Each structure stands twice: as C-alpha cells, then as structure tokens.
Amino acid sequence: MPEQPELTVQGWGPGTSRVATVTASEGAPEGQLELTRDPELPLPKAARRHLARELGWQPRSTPPVAVGEIRLAPSRLPAEVHEALVALLGEEHVRTDREARLRRAGGKSYLDLLRRREGDASDAPDAVALPGSTAETAALLALCAEHGVVVVPFGGGTSVVGGLSGIDPDDRPSLAVDLARMASVTSVDVASSLVTVGPGMRGPAFEEALGARGLAFGHLPQSWEYATLGGYAATRSAGQSSTGVGRFDELVAGLTLATPSGVLELGSPPASAAGPDLLGLALGSEGALGIVTELRLRVRPAPRTRRYEGWSFRTWADGLAGLQRLARHDLLPDVVRLSDPEETRANLLNAGGAGARLLRGALRARGRADGCLLVAGWEGLPHVVRARRRAAVTVLREHGAARVGRRVGESWRAHRFAAPYLRDSLLDAGLLVETLETAATWTALPAVYDAVRTALRSSLGRPGRQPLLMTHVSHGYATGASLYVTVLADRDDALPLQQWLGAKRAATEALLAAGGTLTHHHAVGADHRPWLEREVGPLGVEVLRAVKQRLDPQGICNPGVLLPD
C-alpha cells in the first residue's frame, strides 16, 4: 500500500475543552480569563453527514452561557482562616476573587461541562491558596483541619471523573490548593535516571527541562498540555506511550505526601522488601489522603529514533488476537492504538485531505473497508527499535495485518493532542460527547467490549437515534489491555445530565459484570465512587477508610472523591 500524504487521524477524547475558559493558565492565575486555544478544527463535511446519519441528529445551536453570566455564590471562607492563610502564604497567594474561583471550578467531564455551559459554578471553591513548599502545604492542611475547611488540590483542572467536585456531605467551606508555584525540577540524577520535581509542573515544561539534558519522560495522556505531574500521581494516569514506558504509577520512584497528620516521605528506589507498599497507597489517592508536594520520577535517555506506522487488521478479533500474541511474547510496540471498525470508519471520515481519500480507496480495494486500524510506534535506540519492530511485524503479518504506511502513524502522532478541541463545537451543536474506559484480561476483553456497547446502545438508543460508539485499545500488558470508548449521541436537551448518568450507570454495571476494572486510567473521582466497593470489596473500602481516618481524621481532604458515602 502506498505511503499517504495529508492525512489527519485523531480521536475525540476529552481532557481539554474550550469551555475551559475556566482553566487556570500556568503560573499566571492573576491573568485575564481567557479562552484556551481553539485551533478551530471544523468537522469535514463527510464526518458531519456520517454523524447526522448515524445518530439521527440535526445540528443545532446550543451555545454556553457567557463567562460573565456564570452564577457564583459569595465566598464562605471564614475570616480567621483567610487571615491565617495570608499570614502563612502571603496576601498574593490567597485568592477569593471571582476569577480565581471560577478558574478552579470543576474539571472537564461531560457533567462538568454541562453544568458550566448552563452557568452553574456551584462546584467552585470558596477560595484559592497557592502554597510554595511542602512545609507551607502541611501547615495549610493542619490549619484547615482545625477550622473544618475542605481542601481540594488543583493541578491542571483536567479531571474527567469529577475529581474536583468539592462535594462535602457536611457542606463546609472549601479551599482549592493550586500547586502552580511548586512546578520546577529541583534535582537531576542522570546516573540513576531519577528527577525530583514539583507536583504543579506540566508535561511540556517537564519534557523541555529534561530534553536540555538529553533525557525524556514520555508520559503523554491526551490532557498533556494542561495536566500536572502531581495530578498524574493522584489519579494513576496512563499516557499514549505507557505500553512502552509504563503507566505513571510505575514511573514514580518516590513522593512526598503532606497530610493533616504530618508529612510522609515514601518510596525507596530502586526497590524494597521493607513491608507493604505505602507509596502505592499515596498513588491514586486523589487528594483524599493529602496533597502530593514533591515527586521523584524515573526518566530515560531521549529516544534516538522514532518509528510510527499504521496497520490494518481485517477484524476486531484479528486485531485483539495479534496484540495479545505480541503482549504474551513481550513484543508490543511502545505505542499501540487499535481502533474498532466504528472508530476506524469515523477516523477515516474525519481525516481530511487527498491522502485520506486515497487510504480509504486502498483499504476498500483490499477488502479492508470495515477493518481495524492500528497505530504502532517504537522509540529508542535505532538497532533495538529495528529488532523489536522486525519481531513484531512477523506477528502482525501472521494475524493478517497489512501495513498502511508511516504517514498514518506520523499523522496520528502530530495530531494526538488536538481531538479534544473539537469537543466544544460538538457540544455547541447539540451533541452528547463523553468517553469512558476500562481494562480487562485478554480473555475477558471481548466480552467487556460487547457488554459496554450493548449497555450504551440500549440506554442511549431511541427509535431513529443511535449513539456512535468508537472504541480503541491503547494500553497493552502481558495480562490484558485497556478499552477506551468515545460516545457521541443526540443530546436530550431537556434532561441532558440524566441522559448521561443513565448511560454511564448501565455501562459501568455491564463492564464490571463482564470482568472489567472500574477505571484503567481516569481514576475514581466523584463519578465512580458508587462502584468502588465492587472493585475492592467492602473490607477493602474499610481499609481505605482506616488509612484516611489516620491521616485525615477531620475528613477535610477532598471528601467528594474516592470513598463512597
């Protein structure tokens, strides 16, 4: 198959959003409220036609409320707490103004966006504090514990599971703790591949600092431009290269967790047998046990070569079997992204340019019009990449995969952070747009895939209207893989929240029953709390409560997430 020019392959996931008006810009929380960048990627005509036909949807205009009209209640932060915080952090690092509060209101889930679009900022904190050190953070937590003020850590504001909801059963005043001032590399140990860094640092700045020393980190979730390293730790994030470089939790050699009961210094690189793993308790704790104030991360030499390319499998089953076999023999590429037939079709329609037309034609000619596209990427030392790729290609061909060229892979790489910017246009035009994800063993994966799709179709379908469900595998392991589902549907403008809550509930029940995990990389947040007990059992929840009780006896640490009521 020929190499293709001018092709744009991308997904539709969330993570960023234009309604991110209310996102703090790094290091400048005092700046103007601005729209985050909007590259104005209009949908190609073919994609619009495809969506209208598939969904039974008529484009309509449902714009969000203007920023100036968002409703915000007055701050309830007690004056004595305000004064004590000012004494601790300095006046400029304690904010109660409208702008500061709106910028830290909620995250980027569909539910968050719906609320915000309607002008509801009831999830905004009463105040914002910006500590500059572990000691200041610990003192702040002790102060808030004493006065009964809820504390919600704020990194990039990109949670898609209600991680910033600030929900508190006792409705106490809440403080967003923005970590933007703790955002630099504080030490680099090249020989040990370890770098110490503040939790407020973002991916692009981190990679830039490392690149100057010939190093790289390689954690690239779709929220990469905004999300922070502390947030990755708190949510057990996975990135687009995690199959190769490891999940974020695997890259944390140590961290500092400030809690209302004191400071924990966790992790003994390279490894330890000194009892249970407390570092693993802090990872994924979502601010409910305390605030991550420093991270010690494993880095690696900057890759000397990269190779990204596209492959086409005849069927989803063939694709899964091929990946499974690669995984079993430890031959998975660093990046693997296998789209199901629906996502493949949608991505090809969404792709612009003559190249996309050529590719569509070539796939049709080979009887692969309904096949599954795989983006595979290798990075590292040239001779190692060559050997690994050669071994993987043998397996891919044995499973009937055909190469569709490097242009497809490079195009995906070039546009991999762009897709979420589409989301606001789709919301404006009357669509429901959300994603969900899970992971399962290779054996359970096909059943989980079927169960989730059936549940979503049944919940969201109505006569003449069907959701579009686009699924991909993007993280492979020896024992299984992730599934990521993007859902588009005609929005129920009367009851939009209920429409999604019903679909989400159905999908979650279905994936758990089929053997999937509650979440592979989005975390529990507020949205998944009702099912945590299904994941770890009632006694597991009790163990987490015991840990929280010891570290946060007043329950001020992000009480709206993780643990069920």
Place this chain on the structure above:
Amino acid sequence: MPEQPELTVQGWGPGTSRVATVTASEGAPEGQLELTRDPELPLPKAARRHLARELGWQPRSTPPVAVGEIRLAPSRLPAEVHEALVALLGEEHVRTDREARLRRAGGKSYLDLLRRREGDASDAPDAVALPGSTAETAALLALCAEHGVVVVPFGGGTSVVGGLSGIDPDDRPSLAVDLARMASVTSVDVASSLVTVGPGMRGPAFEEALGARGLAFGHLPQSWEYATLGGYAATRSAGQSSTGVGRFDELVAGLTLATPSGVLELGSPPASAAGPDLLGLALGSEGALGIVTELRLRVRPAPRTRRYEGWSFRTWADGLAGLQRLARHDLLPDVVRLSDPEETRANLLNAGGAGARLLRGALRARGRADGCLLVAGWEGLPHVVRARRRAAVTVLREHGAARVGRRVGESWRAHRFAAPYLRDSLLDAGLLVETLETAATWTALPAVYDAVRTALRSSLGRPGRQPLLMTHVSHGYATGASLYVTVLADRDDALPLQQWLGAKRAATEALLAAGGTLTHHHAVGADHRPWLEREVGPLGVEVLRAVKQRLDPQGICNPGVLLPD
C-alpha cells in the same frame, strides 16, 4: 579467552540448611524427621587455606545438638481451641506432636540456626494447623482471634530474617498455619498469561506444572527448592532472574488475603486506576495482616533459548558503571550477577577442577586477577535474545569487560541452588556464616558498599582476625541495584548471638545512613523491625498500624514481625 571445562562457580548464601532437620517436607508433614538432602560439597583445599588465612580461623568441631535432644516445652494450645480446630479441619490436620511442632520452628537465619544447634526450640509453635481452603483459613483466623491464639503462617520455613519467630509481647499460645494442603494450580489462562495457584506450592512443582503447557514463571531465589509462592508474596521476594522477569511483587496480578476481619480479594489485572493499591499492602505483609490463600500470577512462554556467560571487569567501579549504563538504556540481561573482587577471588578458589585453574591463570595473564566476575544470562525468543545480547555486549566492551566464556555462566546456572548446603559444614567448623542485603540508587550504591564493609570490618575484626566480606549485585533496575553481602568470620563461641547482632546493627545503621533500603528482598521479619521507622517514617508506621488494627484488631497475626514494638 578459551572456553573453560569443569568449573564450579557458586555463592555462599543461606536459604536452606542441613540444620533444616526441622523443615517440613512438602505434603508429608506426618513423615519421619529427616535431614534435608546434603550433597556433601566439601570445600576445596585452596578455599580452606584461603579462609583460614583471611579470617584467622582454625577449623574446629562444633556440632549441633542431636534432633532428639532439642528442648521443647509442652503445647499450650487451649483444649477448646484444639477441639474447635479439629471440628473445622479434621483431626489429621491439627497437630500438637513434637515432630510437627519442631518442623515449623523458626526459619533459616544465622540466629535461628544458632538457637537450633544449641537445642533451643523456644520459637516452636504450640500446634500446627493445615487448612485446605480460603474459607477454612478465614474461619481459623476468626477462631484464633476470639481465643487470643497467635497465628504464624508457614510455607517453606526459609525466612532468613526471623519471619517465623512467633514472638508475641503478650506471650499467647501460637499456631503455625502450614499451607501445604493449598498447593496446586487451580486455573490457567494462557491467553492472559495468568495462572491461579495455592500459596503452599513450591517453585519446582510450579515450574513443572507450567512446563507441561509450554509456560514458565522464572522466579528463582536461592531458597527455590523449599520456599513457597505464598511466602514469596508475603516477603516481596526477588529471584536470580528478577532483573529480566521482574520481582515477585511485580508478577502478582491478584491475591486472596484471609484476615480475622474477613477476606480481601485484591488486584485487577492488567491494571487499574481505581484508587490506592491495596494489593501492594498485602504484598510484603509477612503474615501480619492475614494469610495469603490464593495467588494469581503472571507467567510467560517457556524461553526458547538461553545464553549464560561470564565477563570480567578490571574493577568494581568499572563493573558498576557498565551495569548502570546497560540499565539506563534498558539493556540489562535477564540475569546479572556482578561479584566484587573479594567474592570473585573466593568463588574462583572455591571452584574445583582444571577449568578453574585455567581460568585463574588466564585472568592473571590478562592483568585481571583482581577483577570482578559478571555472570550474564539471557532467555527468550532466539532473535530477541541475539539482538539484546549484541546491544549489551557493545556496552560491556566499552566499559572494559572481557568475555570469559559460556562455561562460567553455565556452571553458575547448574550450581546456583547448591551453595547453601555448604553452610552447615562451615557452622560445624566454627564459622559465623550469614548474609545481608540492600539496594540503592546507582549514585548511592558505591557509598553504601563502602559503608557496609567498613561497619562489618570494624564490628567483626579483631587483631589477627578479619571477616571475609563477599559482595555481589544481582538485581538491576534503571534507577539502581541490589547489594548482597555474604559474611564469614571466626565465630565467637562464647557469645555468638551477640557477635552477629552487633555486626548486623552496625551494618544496618551504615547502609541506611548511606542511602540503602532496609531490605531489598529478605523482608522485615523480626530482625529488621527496629529500623522500619527509618525506612517509612513514624507516620508511615502509624498508617501500617491503622491497617493492621482494622484487619487484625486482636493482633494475633504474626505479631513478632514487621511492626516495631
């Protein structure tokens, strides 16, 4: 350098022992007390001369007390508990006879062996129970919690850190829970590389069961012939191939932990972001939180090829630098074992046959008589092994390493479980023989190495007598590596316990101060408890106490290990 014939390269570590008279033989707890196999490896004359010269030691005869003369107090198990256990498990699975109790008395540390050699079995349990299922184990724990009976899980009895000490501050009766009846593979999921297995299964039987299906596990600590899978989980074991296949804790996809408060089912393969990692709390819990009753382990295809070989570095610093560079670029072989000059010299002296003489001569001729031997091993698919080895060899040569042939590697592989059998002969002849281990970042490793050696020399040295300290790196990571030190010294026959306790204390303080971890793969046990707070901090210990309080409120679960008094 020519390939060498007839060469035996081995270490001196513990793990098994002839004074393991008192080791339960698998599946036959009712059998006769037997000596475990003793391959009768006498020390070559050169090695004896070397030891006498280095240590200032004169071989003498200090035989252990005969098994029949070991002192054992009457069982204190309350009659009502005995009756209830019989009702639960059946008469044949509740034992209070001398043989059953002696077989589960203590582990294989130098301190354990000294006590046992003197005829002291005060660490023997009052009774032994053999549950056959998770439900029976959970019921047993609830029963013991109700009646205040301490429970110590028993797998292979190979702890070298006092993990089976049974110490209880309240001196309650104690029950050894032998897991030998839960020792089979219960399910195999080849596609997902997952196998479910009972905790009492031993390595050889597990590999045999897997081999029949073309699978392998590859966890090979020196205690492999006796230790159990449940014990590996409880202690965060590492094996000789862990650099390649991963530490045991990395191979556990899930487990069942029976506790006095109920049963935990932990782990969501392949990965999950559903909150803190509870599986990581159960791993390394050493029986102090409950008993592992089932494991779900990640297996792999049986390797199609193996290549083991020896390399010689001019200096320890060169060797460490070479391994560090390999680690940084993810090029470490699956097995790496780099001996320091003292261990290299001792191993070559200890090696028998003409091959050893030839090798010694060849190294001398190349000016490498005082160099460091590296055993490197690769396993897997032939073309992948070839490519990985080729890349590694380039790095090794850049660091001045010279190849000393496959015979050295194969000899090490052939004899790798033999060394501990030497230990009893050395003890009989009046020696102190013990090991200790740690890990540190590549940057801290040289300082940790120096600090431990200085502390041991200073503690154990006397005029005319010096300990022999043989050190190797055997587990490499991107961020650092392990250090394993074998200590031989002339035993102080008047105060042998105090002699070692002083040396151990000095070495532990030194390695912690220099940045090493308390233990890389032997666990905390009774011996390392005083330093756990140094490893995880006072608040870290409090978190572990909170978890234990929730799961084991009566504190019956192995109270003598892990947590300090």
